[in-house]
Each structure stands twice: as structure tokens, then as C-alpha cells.
Amino acid sequence: MSDLLRPLRRSLVLPALLALGACGSWVGHDDRFMGVVPLYRIEIVQGNVVTKEAAERVKPGMSREQVRDILGSPMVADVFHADRWDYVFTIRRQGAAAQARRLVAQFEGDKLKSFDVPGDLPTEKEFVASINTFKPRGESPKLALSEAERAALPRPVRPEPPAVEASGATRAYPPLEK
Structure with missing residues (x-):
């Protein structure tokens, strides 16, 4: 019986390999399977987001601690390049263009010597x-009411607080002075 199946197995191997090889071409450049079904891509965010406002606050002469307070911990602080901090940021998000930025802080001792910022740093x-x-x-x-809309609202009705009744044993004591 197995001798009869060998030719059949051999004849199925080539089409199976061709089908597996073509799987990569089923996904187009627009991340759609066969051009129809959108594929899910995991969101990948790495590094520190450094905006133009944060980068403008960093000035030469600042200490390492001050730079870290403004920008956060560097992505790369190398033992072999102790006077250089690299702030690398990348993001891949479905439906948005991929972004990558690299900022380099050079120190001289404990003071910031230079800060290289790319020109396309966004606000x-x-x-x-x-x-x-x-x-x-x-x-x-609409997130807020105008004064006229606020005045047109009904006033909340505040119920009267219930009368508090005495609870527990009550005693009558004679006056202390006569």
C-alpha cells in the first residue's frame, strides 16, 4: 500500500512548495491579504518621544541630571562612550507613517557640551x-455649555434633611445647683 502512495506524495510536494512560496506575494504593499482583507500589524514604540519644546529647554552647560529630568533616560548610554547619550525614537503604527528620530547629547565631564537635534523634530x-x-x-x-445654556438648566431640588430623633435611653437629671 505504501508503494502505491509514494508517487502520489512526490506529485504533491512540488505544488505544496509552490503554494507556500507564493504566500508572501499574497500580501501587497498596502498590508492587505490578497488586496482585500486588512492585516493587523502590532504597534511598536521604542525609545523616548522628544518634541521640539523639550529639545529647546536643553542648553549647553546643563548637568547630566538636568538633561535626564527634561528628556528622560537615554536609550543608549554606552560604557565605551561614557560622554555620549543617544536618544532614539521609533514608532510603527497601523494607519500612520513610520517615524524614526535620533538625538545625540555629548558631555564633557558632567556638563552638556552639545546636543544634536534633527531639523524635522515635531512639536x-x-x-x-x-x-x-x-x-x-x-x-x-461639544465639551462645554454656554452661559445661556447653563442658566436654562433646571435647578436641582434639595430635599429637606430628615428630623433626627433621639435614640437610646433618656434620663432626666436633677439640676446641679439649688
């Missing part, structure tokens, strides 16, 4: 807008 609002994949439909919701 905080620009960064949030670049990774925001939520696109609301219609107008954004």
Missing part, C-alpha cells in the same frame, strides 16, 4: 496629529 501637537489614526465623522462633540 507636541504635530507629533500627536501624526500618530492620531482616529478620524471622527462629522463635527467634534
